[in-house]
Amino acid sequence: MTATAVGAGTRSSDRTFAQRLTRLIGRSPIHIVLGLIGLIWLVPSIGLLITSFRPSSDMRASGWWTIFTNPSFTLDNYLRVLQGEGIAGAFLNSVYITIPSTLIPLVIASLAAFALAWIKFPFRDTTFLIIIGLMMIPVQIGFIPLVQGMRPTGLLTNFGGIWLTHAAYSLPFGIFLLRNFFITLPKDLIEAARIDGASNLGIFRTIVVPLSVPAIASYGIFQFLWVWNDLLMALVYVQSNAAQPMPVKITQLLGTYASEWSLLAAASFLVMLVPLIVFFSLQRFFVQGLLAGSVK
Amino acid sequence: MAVASRPASRDPRPKQRGDGFQINWTAILFLLPAALLLIIFLVFPAIFTVGLSTDRGRGGEFSEFVGLRNFINLFTNDPNFLRLGFPPSGALWNNVLWVIFYTFLCVFLGLLIAVMATRVRYEAIIKAIVFLPMAIAATAIGVIWSFVYFPNPNTGLLNALLGIFGIGPVAFLGSPDTVNWALIAVGVWGSVGFATVILSAALKGISTEVLEAARVDGASERSIFFKIIIPMVSLPISVVGVTLVVNVIKLFDLIYVMTRGGPGTSSRTIAFSMYQEAFPAGRYGYGAAIAIVMLLLLVPVLIFNVRRFSSERVTA
Numbered sequence: 046m047t048a049t050a051v052g053a054g055t056r057s058s059d060r061t062f063a064q065r066l067t068r069l070i071g072r073s074p075i076h077i078v079l080g081l082i083g084l085i086w087l088v089p090s091i092g093l094l095i096t097s098f099r100p101s102s103d104m105r106a107s108g109w110w111t112i113f114t115n116p117s118f119t120l121d122n123y124l125r126v127l128q129g130e131g132i133a134g135a136f137l138n139s140v141y142i143t144i145p146s147t148l149i150p151l152v153i154a155s156l157a158a159f160a161l162a163w164i165k166f167p168f169r170d171t172t173f174l175i176i177i178g179l180m181m182i183p184v185q186i187g188f189i190p191l192v193q194g195m196r197p198t199g200l201l202t203n204f205g206g207i208w209l210t211h212a213a214y215s216l217p218f219g220i221f222l223l224r225n226f227f228i229t230l231p232k233d234l235i236e237a238a239r240i241d242g243a244s245n246l247g248i249f250r251t252i253v254v255p256l257s258v259p260a261i262a263s264y265g266i267f268q269f270l271w272v273w274n275d276l277l278m279a280l281v282y283v284q285s286n287a288a289q290p291m292p293v294k295i296t297q298l299l300g301t302y303a304s305e306w307s308l309l310a311a312a313s314f315l316v317m318l319v320p321l322i323v324f325f326s327l328q329r330f331f332v333q334g335l336l337a338g339s340v341k
Numbered sequence: 342m343a344v345a346s347r348p349a350s351r352d353p354r355p356k357q358r359g360d361g362f363q364i365n366w367t368a369i370l371f372l373l374p375a376a377l378l379l380i381i382f383l384v385f386p387a388i389f390t391v392g393l394s395t396d397r398g399r400g401g402e403f404s405e406f407v408g409l410r411n412f413i414n415l416f417t418n419d420p421n422f423l424r425l426g427f428p429p430s431g432a433l434w435n436n437v438l439w440v441i442f443y444t445f446l447c448v449f450l451g452l453l454i455a456v457m458a459t460r461v462r463y464e465a466i467i468k469a470i471v472f473l474p475m476a477i478a479a480t481a482i483g484v485i486w487s488f489v490y491f492p493n494p495n496t497g498l499l500n501a502l503l504g505i506f507g508i509g510p511v512a513f514l515g516s517p518d519t520v521n522w523a524l525i526a527v528g529v530w531g532s533v534g535f536a537t538v539i540l541s542a543a544l545k546g547i548s549t550e551v552l553e554a555a556r557v558d559g560a561s562e563r564s565i566f567f568k569i570i571i572p573m574v575s576l577p578i579s580v581v582g583v584t585l586v587v588n589v590i591k592l593f594d595l596i597y598v599m600t601r602g603g604p605g606t607s608s609r610t611i612a613f614s615m616y617q618e619a620f621p622a623g624r625y626g627y628g629a630a631i632a633i634v635m636l637l638l639l640v641p642v643l644i645f646n647v648r649r650f651s652s653e654r655v656t657a
Contacts (some may be wrong), residue, residue, distance in 0.1 A: 079454070079461060079463075105495075164371065165365070166369075186636055189390060213383055276479065313481040314481075
């Protein structure tokens, strides 16, 4: 809150009702604009949420906004997509894809970031600048050679291909983020441990990692949501229909049931469920990861 | 913030001659897993794709060297990629529209919301509402908005609203005239939260004394906004702008989910064309050339980042 707002708050106590009303009306444009923005950002999602609980016969007859005058709810849409349309399997595939695709780069990036921050070796600065440069390489650059190269190995039909590609393309950002956090740890602490004879691995495990939980968590959450929400990499690197994660499954439903909005809505809320839980419980880390990625 | 800049008290690295000639096996072991993944999955494929972009690439392999013909075809002979004329069209032109309107609207609305939110008690709530689309899948955003845009006014909210005024129904995603604007609006809806959060953090950094002093001196809110706030957040604005431009160059999910590049090919973007040409169409050399165009478009950003971070002396 700004100082002006605080000042206005303390002053308003000795004002008359008429004065307060004048002030409220004077400020009402801000409330109206913000209220409108709030509506534009909430109503589309709420519309889809309501549709996911409406019987599909109702959906065809009238808009979701008639629910307020003519309420009727059902869980049929969720049951149908989970059982009949294979979304339950796709949900599990998303879990199988996301967890290793998050943990592998988390470990590998932490190790590399530690070396770049606290071990002296030739061309260390250059190595770090190369990592920063690699952050900008688009995933498309690998599509053709990696699909050609991995097809005979079977990595495109089990989850191996998508784990490794997600890990590799996330590493530059992860190393960048973690290295910039590790370097801010107190130098004395690490030097003291070195003098006491601790190995690099020991320093990494007992000092650097425990002190860097917020940064590691930010990267982990960022990567988790990125992989969970990803459509493009899954389209390219998961070539078995039985292994498709939820975003791919939803685009298939969209092709089959172009106007069955009740089903599409239910499937969409199932894919949104996990990110929404993560977002509301760990919002601070998520925003931190985002800020760290762009500013500094 | 998770990442602070390096404390100024850290000594510069002592310069020891000969230090550089020792192989540091510990450092190599720590870096090895990352180096292997990066070389196998980024560096080597990038070199292969550069080569393939000069080839017909039948079956994804080198089949017939064509020099720069893929690139020449892309820019002069492929109306799906670029058709100059009035009005211009094609994937590259669509990306130009995206860069201009999406970036400007995201920064403008983000700044507006960030500034206005500091004046109200529900600041945290409004920021969380606007930020929420950042957490959910572009696939889900695509479904949410395909539903809003649906032409039947008994289903689609926007056509129901227009119907009140006797307009429509409009097939927003079904006409080449409206489809790109409809998609850009969705992109803005999805990314304003990012701009808001970053710019809001920057605004909190402006000292309240400066603003108070200006107000005491009788400066209007308008001149405070343009003469104090805008100059002080110009660096964060440029960082947000660059990130949004990168988003545009990589834009795929929304297009794939909402229009598959259609109607016809009118809403394609570069990233969508790359996927479409390489995989469903099987024109690998051509797809590789589009991937190289994407890379070249990102090179200025790459240089910008490397400069920014090396000049900040984040390296120790």
